[in-house]
Amino acid sequence: MSAPAADVRAGSLDGLRLLPARAARLRDGTVAMGWAELRKLRHDHLDIFTRSVQPLLWLFVFGTALRHNHALAGGSSDYRAYLAPGVMAQAALFVAIFFGLGVIWERDVGQLQRLLATPLPRLGIVLGKASGAAIRALAQAIVLFVVIAIAGIGIRWTVWGVVGAVVLLLLGTAAFACLSMILAALVRTRERFMGIGQLVVMPLFFASSALYPLAIMPAWLRTIAHANPLSYEVHGMRDLMLGITAGGTLWLDFTVVAGFLVVTALVAAKTYPRAIL
Amino acid sequence: MTALARAEERAERLVLVDGLVVRFGEVEAVAGVSFDVGGGEVFGLLGPNGAGKTTTIRVLTTLLRPTEGSAFVAGHDVVREGLAVRQAIGYVPQAISIDGALTAYENLEFYGRATGVPRRERRGRIEEAVEAMQLESFLDRLGRTLSGGMLRRLEIATALLKQPAVLFLDEPTVGLDPTARRLVWERLEALREQAGTTILVTTHQMEEAERQCDRIAIMALGRIAAEGSPAELRARFGVPVLEDVFTEATGGRLDEGGSFRDVRASRRRSRRLA
Secondary structure: OHHHHHHHHHHHHHHHHOHHHHHHHHHHHHHHHHHHHHHHHHOOHHHHHHHHHHHHHHHHHHHHHOOOOOOOOOOOOOHHHHHHHHHHHHHHHHHHHOHHHHHHHHHHOOHHHHHHOOOOOHHHHHHHHHHHHHHHHHHHHHHHHHHHHHHOOOOOOOHHHHHHHHHHHHHHHHHHHHHHHHHHHHHOOHHHHHHHHHHHHHHHHHOOOOOOOHHHOOHHHHHHHHOOHHHHHHHHHHHHHHOOOOOOOHHHHHHHHHHHHHHHHHHHHHHHHHHHO | OOHHHHHHHHHHEEEEEEEEEEEEOOEEEEEEEEEEEEOOOEEEEEOOOOOOHHHHHHHHOOOOOOOEEEEEEOOEEOOOOHHHHHHHEEEEOOOOOOOOOOEHHHHHHHHHHHOOOOHHHHHHHHHHHHHHHOOHHHOOOEHHHOOHHHHHHHHHHHHHOOOOOEEEEEOOOOOOOHHHHHHHHHHHHHHHHHHOOEEEEEEOOHHHHHHHOOEEEEEEOOEEEEEEOHHHHHHHHOOOOHHHHHHHHOOOOOOOOOOHHHHHHHHHHHHHHO
16 A cells, blocks of 8 residues: 555656756746647738638627617727627637547648657647637637728727737637547547537527627626637727726736636647547 | 566567457457467467457557456556557557548647647658658548558558557558558568568468468457467468468358448448549
8 A cells, every 4th residue: 555655756856856947838838839729820821811700700790780789789980990809709619629630630630640659748739729720810810800900990009918919819718729639539530520519609609798798698698608708808809909898807808718728738638639539 | 486587577578468358248259368479579360350460459549448358558557658659559440540621741740739749750750651651642642532552551640740669550551452551461561671670460361371470370250269470370270372371261251241231331332542
């Protein structure tokens, strides 16, 4: 009985001593994966533009049609301004949730096995992949910001507002990408993943404050929306870009989104190896 | 045998597998396999589909935990010292591991980073690997535009950057046309002569194994049915070609294994490589 206990203690001491080295490997691994994702994006500019079409349609077709609806606009004079952070987060959510397809593809070819047999830490692989989704979200956000500026949609153009909103968007996107990797590890085939992806993404989108304020939702939907990390992501972005707080606080938004990222990343790092079998 | 002697043997034999068993539920994919590979040796693991070759490699590359038995690679226990093993090996799985959305050079740089080649040495190591596998002519092409033979050579190059103690190649020539196959083997031979790299390779191409491997283990139904140099095996079974040893040793069970998913994946791969 005593021998295993001694082992455990030696293990944890070892773990402490090796912590700096492990942190360095995690950093290098994340950077290596993120670097590859950035390179891939450079070879495929078109992807960013095709993926920017959908949020622009939401913003200009849906947004313009309901432009003067004050109940929907939740305190803003222009529904399009209210909608802008929502569609930005929504477009990033779509990128993130279908990121898992790439993981399944990489399993079907041999990339995943290969990666898992390198010294890369699993958490580094997951975070690096997630940063790929975040980089795509960033590129989309830049396109959207440019269009919003050109169209003269009234958001607050402060440095802290824009940068803060982008940071929140990146954290949220990375977290949803991790969620997608967890789903990919569980589902395992592309066909089934497409179904599950739709099943997850639409409720996440509609049961959040992306399109309309929580205040106008029926109570049951509001309860769900309160448990939805996307609501906090959008709420924080709206606070930063428009100054609409709707009774929430910014620190809570950042805490919830960052916490969601930590949890999904850790779970994804655990479930990821299952994907190769 | 004393603990010290055992430790010495482990260091000398770059791969040491003892009584390895891998069970997936009811199925025994590897049913008690023991073998070893010495430094500088090219060791061939042969057998029909479903014989347990890939499962064995997955244990040695730390992707799978063995149910029973032990395995050491470059002196490290694959279960307890997984990281040390991963730092010491190069691995090219049967399926394509190159990222099609990156160029050949970017793939090299990525695996240089991923396998922990120090930044200062990265460029030099990439140049060496490019020369060893003769990749100069397509470094700027995207992975998805490369032919099967180019892909395999690129994959082997990415696995060489860390100067691995052992190189694991799972079916490196499957799906390649004869010219591409010859080129891959030519490069591996050169690698062996120049760098003395230890290679563990799986294949079901008998004549390739006969020409290229110092020693061979023939697997069937999760067990090693015969082991030795190609000449020894021919003599032991009293047959003129290794192909016949294979049939004798595996009892003619040539193509029983392989699930629907395996078959679908390998056909898709062949199409991709052609």
